[in-house]
Amino acid sequence: MSDRTRVLLVDDREENLIALEAILSSLDVVPMRARSGEEALKALLSTEFALILLDVRMPGMDGFETAAHIKRRERTRNIPIIFLTVVDDVADYAFRGYAAGAVDYLTKPFDPWVLRAKVAVFVELHRMNRRLAEQAALLRERLTGELPESAGNRSAVLPELSRRLTAVETELSRLRDFARNGSPPGFAGPLADLTDRIAHLRAALDALG
Secondary structure, eight states, X not given: OTTSEEEEEEOSOHHHHHHHHHHHTTSSEEEEEESSXXXXXXXXXXXXXXXXXXXXXXXXXXXXHHHHHHHHSTTTTTSOEEEEEEGGGHHHHHHHHHHTTOSEEEEESOOHHHHHHHHHHHHHHHHHHHHHHHHHHHHHHHHHTOSOGGXXXXXXXXXXXXXXXXXXXXXXXXXHHHHHTTOOGGGHHHHHHHHHHHHHHHHHHHHHO
């Protein structure tokens, strides 16, 4: 379970947390609960999350204040946040949500299929970034000669890296198709960043080949 992708659910109402968990149950993710902004910030200190679903209206520290703290931290500033709010607050909260760094917002009651689709694409983006980081680490080891001899023939490392990177590039192409067909507002930036990182890693591999 430790290798599965985690999504942080932040809401002070038990019924809302239960509903979110039910909606995400078909995805290969581990939902983790936080019943307040303070509890969410504590969870973020020790656990890596692919996405945060953050309720706006909470007693004490509300969603906007919680998001502000998240974005100020180096460790968590790049975690996507989707705000959840009631329909009466859309006009004001949508603007404030984007200003606070949210990638998207949904109004309650929201369509389960829409929420699941939005979560799925950010989870996949997170997984691709993790795989890319692993490939980059292997490449750095190859460049600095730090791969142990017991790892086998070093000449086999670059072809293996290339094969893995090709798989990531294939998934990236699928995500680009998704973006063209209508993606969450905050998806374009992370996708462009991932595209650049993949291109740089491919160029480094090609140079070594």
